[in-house]
Amino acid sequence: QVQLQESGPGLVKPSETLSLTCTVSGGSISSYYWSWIRQPPGKGLEWIGYIYYSGSTNYNPSLKSRVTISVDTSKNQFSLKLSSVTAADTAVYYCARENYDILTGYSYFQHWGQGTLVTVSS
Amino acid sequence: SSELTQDPAVSVALGQTVRITCQGDSLRSYYASWYQQKPGQAPVLVIYGKNNRPSGIPDRFSGSSSGNTASLTITGAQAEDEADYYCNSRDSSGNHRVFGTGTKVTVL
Numbered sequence: 001q002v003q004l005q006e007s008g009p010g011l012v013k014p015s016e017t018l019s020l021t022c023t024v025s026g027g028s029i030s031s032y033y034w035s036w037i038r039q040p041p042g043k044g045l046e047w048i049g050y051i052y053y054s055g056s057t058n059y060n061p062s063l064k065s066r067v068t069i070s071v072d073t074s075k076n077q078f079s080l081k082l083s084s085v086t087a088a089d090t091a092v093y094y095c096a097r098e099n100y101d102i103l104t105g106y107s108y109f110q111h112w113g114q115g116t117l118v119t120v121s122s
Numbered sequence: 123s124s125e126l127t128q129d130p131a132v133s134v135a136l137g138q139t140v141r142i143t144c145q146g147d148s149l150r151s152y153y154a155s156w157y158q159q160k161p162g163q164a165p166v167l168v169i170y171g172k173n174n175r176p177s178g179i180p181d182r183f184s185g186s187s188s189g190n191t192a193s194l195t196i197t198g199a200q201a202e203d204e205a206d207y208y209c210n211s212r213d214s215s216g217n218h219r220v221f222g223t224g225t226k227v228t229v230l
Contacts, residue, residue, distance in 0.1 A: 035219070045157075045165065045208050045221040060218060094164055098219075101171075107219075108155035108170035109210065115164050 002027040004095050004113035012089075012120050018082040022095030022113060029053050029076045033098040035109065036069060036080045038091040046091075050098060051078055085120045092117050125213050126154075126222035133228040134199045144192045144209030144222045151216065154192035154209045156185060165208065169194055196227070204229045 008020035022034070036048040049059035051069040059067045063082070071078040082089060097111040126146040134140035144154055153172060157165035167176050169185035182197045192211070196203055209222035 037221075044224040045159075045210075047210075047219040047221060050219070058218065104171060106153060106155075106171035106174070108167055109157070109165070110167055110176065112164040112166075 002097060002111045004097065004111055006093060006095050006113045006116040008116065008118070010117060010119060012085055012118060013122050014086055014120055015084055018080070018085050018089060018093075018118055018120070020080045020093055020095075020116065020118070022078050022080075024076045024078075024097070029071065029073055029078065033100060033107075034069075034071065034078045035096045035098050037094045037096055037109075038089075039094070039115075040088075040091040048080065048082075048093075087120050090118065090120045125220050126209055126211060128207075128209060128222040128225045130223070131226040131228065133230055134196070135230050136201065137198055139195065139197045140199055140227060142194045142196075142207050142225045142227065144194075144211075145190055146211065146220075146222075147190055147214050148212045148216065148220075149187060149190050149192050152212045153187065154185070154211045154222075156183075156192075156194045157208045157210065158203075159206045159208065160204075168207075199227075199229050201229050203227060 003025045005023045012018045030053045033050045035050040051057045066083045068081040092115040094115045095113045096109040099110045100107040155170040159165040168183045173185045184195045186193045207225045213220045
């Protein structure tokens with residue numbers, strides 16, 4: 001059974017860079033798209049972006065200028081960096097595996113981490 | 123703002139049927155997937171593609187799509203179905219993923 005686990009600081013100062021890592025166990029990070037998704041307290045889900053195991057990326061246009069997602073296949077991990085954070089970036093951050101079936105066009109987030117709360121505050 | 127619009131809240135009597143809708147232009151070209159989220163928990167995939175349920179999801183959950191609207195139907199709602207539900211698909215460019223605004227389902 002594939003499991004994902006987010007890790008990283010729970011508190012980040014304004015204007016600094018938020019850094020999180022997602023460790024994948026029970027399966028290889030090779031193949032699949034690996035996404036970061038966030039949810040501000042009491043609000044809805046927001047897709048941040050994904051990385052394919054080969055290293056190609058795709059980011060939410062509203063965050064693109066501040067986001068970098070990278071992958072380390074040797075460690076079965078992928079990471080998120082979000083720069084110049086403000087209080088509006090306070091959220092629970094989830095990592096997730098997206099399945100994409102090229103034959104049917106189906107894409108969906110089958111596996112999720114438990115989420116980690118990151119608070120932006122001085 | 124999200125390009126996929128959902129009703130903020132719906133209620134259903136125990137054992138009755140409720141339909142949750144998701145509207146957006148991209149749904150004319152792409153299927154939606156649906157997620158159930160209970161308080162303090164990560165979202166769980168309940169429906170994907172034309173009408174596919176992952177293993178372990180009860181068959182009272184079903185999906186459909188017509189034009190610019192995708193729907194999730196719960197037939198015979200149970201108390202444990204009370205949760206927030208989100209759709210997900212592509213944005214209008216087709217290049218990025220986007221979540222719907224979310225629907226809170228209350229089982230009376």
